[in-house]
Amino acid sequence: MLIEDLKGFLVSRGLINSVGGGMERAVEIAGAVRAASLTLAVIVLVLIAVVTGVFVYIYTTGASSETGASAGKAVVVMRSAATVEAVKVGAGYLELYVRGLQGEHKIDVIYVYNEHGDLLAAIGVNPPIKLEPGEVKRIVIPLVMLHGELFQTSKIRIVLATSSGVGIATGVVDAVTLRKVKPIVIGLVAGRAGECTIGNLWTDSNYIHWVYVDLIKGEYKLRYIDGSYTVDAQGRATILVNVSVLDLSRLFWTERYNLGPVVVFINPYSASKDYTVRVIDIYGNEYVFDMKALVQDSQEVVIDALILWEDLWWPGTGESLDNYVDHVVRFTVFTNGTARIEVVRASGCYLHMFMFSSSLPDFNSVPRIVDEYVANDYMLPPEYGVVYVKSHAAVVPDDILKHAIWDPVRGVWVKDWPPVFHVHILQ
Secondary structure, three states: OOHHHHHHHHHHOOOOOOOOOHHHHHEEEOOOOOOOOOOOOOEEEEEEEOOOOOEEEEEEEEEOOOOOOOOOOOOEEOOOOEEEEEEEEOOOEEEEEEEEOOOOEEEEEEEEEOOOOOEEEEEEEEEEEEEOEOOEEEEEEEHHHHOOHHHHOOEEEEEEEOOOOEEEEEEEEEHHHHOOOOOOEEEEEEEOOOOOOOOOOOOOOOOEEEEEEEOOOOEEEEEEEEOOEEEEEEEEOEEEEOEEEEEHHHOOHHHHHHOOOEEEEEOOOOOOOOEEEEEEOOOOOEEEEEEOOOOOOHHHEEEEEEEEEOOOOOOOOOOOOOOOOOEEEEEEEEOOOEEEEEEEEEOOOOEEEEEEOOOOOOHHHHHHHHHHHHHOOOOOOHHHOEEEEEOOOOOEOOOOOOOOEEEOOOOEEEOOOOOEEEEEOOO
16 A cells, blocks of 8 residues: 555544644554556456345456556456456455466455555465466455445455466455445443452443444444433544554544544454554553464454553543553454454453454443343353453453453353453354
8 A cells, every 4th residue: 555545544534634744643654565556457347246145246258458546556467367256245254266267376465446446455365375277266355454445435346466466366346235244343341330349340331331343344333321421422443454553652632532442453464474563652651462373374364453442532531541452352253253352451440341242232232231240140141242351450461360351151250361262153
């Protein structure tokens, strides 16, 4: 991605100012996405949506010399090198089925463009996928990489390419069809009422705030309840791809507020390589989070994200918003329909709940769920999606051997390090 493209993206999200050196103030770019400024020769494809099935079929009909993107955003597509035969819509991802036609090729990058030819994402494939004539390979495209832009465009164009920037196959998919993809939504609940004592699991639903984040749409919704006072907020989530550093010490309070309650770092290697995220708080203290490789093949992973929650963020205020590490979770979704949830860090007097399931309960039902949790001796059925609870005052990892992390489904304290939970997702 070009630097100006990235700058424009951050400005549109309110992460930086459009003037005054805001680019340097907000983030440190970990690496530029590879792109080739070559003349584009697009293979024209016809998209046929099969209403009664889960597949969308795409057929090549020849070649075109039209230029569909500006210089610096295009790749050369080789005629008849390969064909995209089908696309399956999954939970948070696309599955492309690609057949090799001529020659042997290695696919190691996927470019995704909107209808205007703007590059939405360049997704690395690790290890590269080897494609030979007559061979059909499955290729996974994680939709979280598109920054939520999938839902702002009428169609997307996908180019499968080699590291040199030469595309070997391309397909056009109607975004209306893609909007039917199953969302991946997480929930975070803060219980402000209760004695600040490690092991205290009680809270009052009249003094809570919670946020739901749709990682595919790139949107959040938050509600803050303080007795009889209730206020809502919603907006675009801060989802960072190919950015590994957040320096809060260089941001004004309004800029930190514009980040929203949650910042999400996406591992561009999809858990196939080690990845490190650094956060610098407003006092200059540095927090380093190492995301170790979990798989050898990036195609096994839909999302590998580090989720940072600032539990003092709520509409119109939010005190200092000092570090965004009040609760840090590594959240990994696999193409086999499972999710891995790892508690990385947590602190503060507030009780925390982390929620995730194949279909979270309605956003408005959270106070009722909290009431039921308290009434049932801090236990809940799995369909409510409350994966774990951090007790009041607990600091993770320091207090992990104490009463810090509670499993409300099994009714036990978790003392393993790191605490890892597994959730099945219905495809």
